[in-house]
Amino acid sequence: MRVKGRHKATKYRGAAGFDYHRLESTATQKSSYVTAASLILVLILSSAAFLIPDRYLPGLILCEMLLVIHGVYRRGNPGVIARVFIVQLIITMSLYYLIHGQSQLAQGAVAVLRILLAFIPGWWLSITCAPERIGEVLTWVLPVKWAFVIAASISLLPYMTVELREIYHIQCLRGARISPKALRDPRNWSELINCVIFPLLIQLLKLSRQIAVAAQLRYFGKSKQPTHWR
Amino acid sequence: MLEQVNPHYQMDMVCADMNLLELNRVSFRYHSDSSLVLNEASLSIRKGECHCISGPTGSGKSSLLNLIVGCLSRPFEGELHIADGVVLGLVMQDPNVQFIRQSVGAEVAFALENLAVPYDLMVGKVQAALRRVGLYVSLDMPIEQLSLGQKYRLMIAAQLVYEPDILLLDEPWAQLDDMGVDELMSVLRLLKSDNVAIVLVEHNPAAFSDLVDHFWQLKDGRVTSGCFQLAPISFTRPGYVPVGKSVLAFEPFEFCFEDQSPLFVCHDHLELFEGEIVALVGDNGAGKSSLLKSIAGIQSNVRALPLAVLGKQPRLGIFGGELGLLLQRPNRQLFENTVLEEMQFSLKRFGLPLENADRLLREMGLEDLKFHSPHTLSYGQQHLVALASLASLKPKVLLLDDPLAGLDQAFYCRVWQVLVSLSQQGTAILFSSHRQMNHMPVTRSWQLSDGILQSEQGFMDCMNAG
Numbered sequence: 001m002r003v004k005g006r007h008k009a010t011k012y013r014g015a016a017g018f019d020y021h022r023l024e025s026t027a028t029q030k031s032s033y034v035t036a037a038s039l040i041l042v043l044i045l046s047s048a049a050f051l052i053p054d055r056y057l058p059g060l061i062l063c064e065m066l067l068v069i070h071g072v073y074r075r076g077n078p079g080v081i082a083r084v085f086i087v088q089l090i091i092t093m094s095l096y097y098l099i100h101g102q103s104q105l106a107q108g109a110v111a112v113l114r115i116l117l118a119f120i121p122g123w124w125l126s127i128t129c130a131p132e133r134i135g136e137v138l139t140w141v142l143p144v145k146w147a148f149v150i151a152a153s154i155s156l157l158p159y160m161t162v163e164l165r166e167i168y169h170i171q172c173l174r175g176a177r178i179s180p181k182a183l184r185d186p187r188n189w190s191e192l193i194n195c196v197i198f199p200l201l202i203q204l205l206k207l208s209r210q211i212a213v214a215a216q217l218r219y220f221g222k223s224k225q226p227t228h229w230r
Numbered sequence: 231m232l233e234q235v236n237p238h239y240q241m242d243m244v245c246a247d248m249n250l251l252e253l254n255r256v257s258f259r260y261h262s263d264s265s266l267v268l269n270e271a272s273l274s275i276r277k278g279e280c281h282c283i284s285g286p287t288g289s290g291k292s293s294l295l296n297l298i299v300g301c302l303s304r305p306f307e308g309e310l311h312i313a314d315g316v317v318l319g320l321v322m323q324d325p326n327v328q329f330i331r332q333s334v335g336a337e338v339a340f341a342l343e344n345l346a347v348p349y350d351l352m353v354g355k356v357q358a359a360l361r362r363v364g365l366y367v368s369l370d371m372p373i374e375q376l377s378l379g380q381k382y383r384l385m386i387a388a389q390l391v392y393e394p395d396i397l398l399l400d401e402p403w404a405q406l407d408d409m410g411v412d413e414l415m416s417v418l419r420l421l422k423s424d425n426v427a428i429v430l431v432e433h434n435p436a437a438f439s440d441l442v443d444h445f446w447q448l449k450d451g452r453v454t455s456g457c458f459q460l461a462p463i464s465f466t467r468p469g470y471v472p473v474g475k476s477v478l479a480f481e482p483f484e485f486c487f488e489d490q491s492p493l494f495v496c497h498d499h500l501e502l503f504e505g506e507i508v509a510l511v512g513d514n515g516a517g518k519s520s521l522l523k524s525i526a527g528i529q530s531n532v533r534a535l536p537l538a539v540l541g542k543q544p545r546l547g548i549f550g551g552e553l554g555l556l557l558q559r560p561n562r563q564l565f566e567n568t569v570l571e572e573m574q575f576s577l578k579r580f581g582l583p584l585e586n587a588d589r590l591l592r593e594m595g596l597e598d599l600k601f602h603s604p605h606t607l608s609y610g611q612q613h614l615v616a617l618a619s620l621a622s623l624k625p626k627v628l629l630l631d632d633p634l635a636g637l638d639q640a641f642y643c644r645v646w647q648v649l650v651s652l653s654q655q656g657t658a659i660l661f662s663s664h665r666q667m668n669h670m671p672v673t674r675s676w677q678l679s680d681g682i683l684q685s686e687q688g689f690m691d692c693m694n695a696g
Contacts, residue, residue: 005668028529037668051361055665118244129332130332130333130336131332132331132332132336152330155330155331155332157327158374163562166557166562167562167563169523169526169528169546169555170557170562170563171526171563172546173526173528173546173547173549173554173555174563174575174576174579174619174620175550175551175552175575175576175578175579175580176575176579179546192385193554194565195565195575198564198565199564199565202605203562206327207327209232210327210328211327211328211330212321213296213299213301213322214322214327214328214329215340216301217299217301217318217319217320218340218341218389218392219328219341219344219345219392220340220344222343222344222345222346223344223346225343225346226344226345226346227342227343227346227347227348227349227352228325228343228349229331229335229336229339229340229342229343229349229356230349230351
């Protein structure tokens, strides 16, 4: 009943240009090591954003400014960082104001800064490293399936960002009280969850199922030691 | 001597007259209390044959494909026999949701990675698969830069790389423009001549009649020989609307994304009047969706346009209930618990009478569904509910992005009736399509081709001239 006959695709054809491939192979191996180093750097910086004392924050800011400059140089969109910062600022400061009053607002600002500093390395990684290369590096330390899920999730981020934006716009046009002005009132936050986040999650579930089917049909999980495109 | 014979060729000889795949009296339903999606369906497929299974929207065509590839979550009755050694490839309806990687080469190589093919051999195989579908692009090219037709061929290449014996395609006509369909036809002809069996499910089988050897129709769960006949329909013409009040006006403009060269230009003054139904026609990727979003004021990364909608420069949230926009895949906007609540959501927010929802559901023949969850409806029904939720507002301007894509003629007609009814109440409607609307009595067309947007005369112009 199950589909068989996969042996056909594993029959190798003669490879041409051996030297070229060896050269390319060395270069891509180097690229995998760079990706691994980038992943470690991102882990360190993102963790540091939450763990280091306040007095070391300026040093971390300086490091991450370099990442932002490099990301912009690699055609990344700094607007994403700005949007995350503004949304974080509004939500976190509102919560601090509601819970602690004016006295704790400075601490709220530091919390916003730390969240932003934890976000920037991930943004930089998504620009500078291909998801499949991240997936390859992750297979060094994680089971293949987990590495695939993480790499696929990173690949999905741009698509889901577009989906999020479109659903938000559709619902705004339908009269939902989710404009930035309306969201200043916490009573409207549930509307954002109901008419934007829930439909987005439904889309995400559908999409992840379709991707799972697409991957399964293309023999994902067939080999315990898959090779990698470079 | 025998050892020198190509084993692949040997297999060809053995399998020449053998069924690659056989369905024998297969029945399937999604829930134990629901009706049968497939009712004793039988079908057999041989090497190099092209089968087309047609049927109306929601008749179970995609379920049949999913059953064949083993992706259904519930068991079925009957027999499905796939000959030993037969490999299947599936291209789903929307190629965008099937991509796993971001670049062309990586996408095609995905199956090879999973089959542990060494990298040195991958490049040749990937290039060969891309050549087979006529896609001559860089292996590092980001997939997002391809047109939909190219993406569709890329997805076929991603299947061909592991040399399937049967290629299954889910409703390719609905997504592709005419050029995309032509490109696909060329690829499929080539595959057929290479002895690859092809199974298409389509609600417009006529588009592939040159290629298909066996037509099947799927109705009430039964697969019978023959072609699904589209019922002859006549589209109601919108009533005569005197050219008077303009609701949307463009001065000549260049449409371009920030920091990019113009996507298209418009040399004329364009206007949309109350009660008009205008079709914006152009190929996939021509810029139709972006233009509609710009008119609604939600496309942020384009240069400012000399455009006035209801006398204002468009911006998100300034039109209230006077402007409606239905984007592609409108089921994305559904979130309430019942169809009625979904319909009433915008009415509540804009302070309009809630009875509008009930009345419209009655008019559209959807009254039976009003207490159903919108998420349990078929694709066509969800489409209608999303449209109805906008129609109940009776907006002055209604923008629809490819509202007919993926719908069969029965749903097509119902959507058109809603549009005509709205236009008779004065709503100006602008809808996009990737196909010519010659069979539909739109008041005029805006043609977007070769980078130029221009208005073409429709019957309204003739009437007004007369």
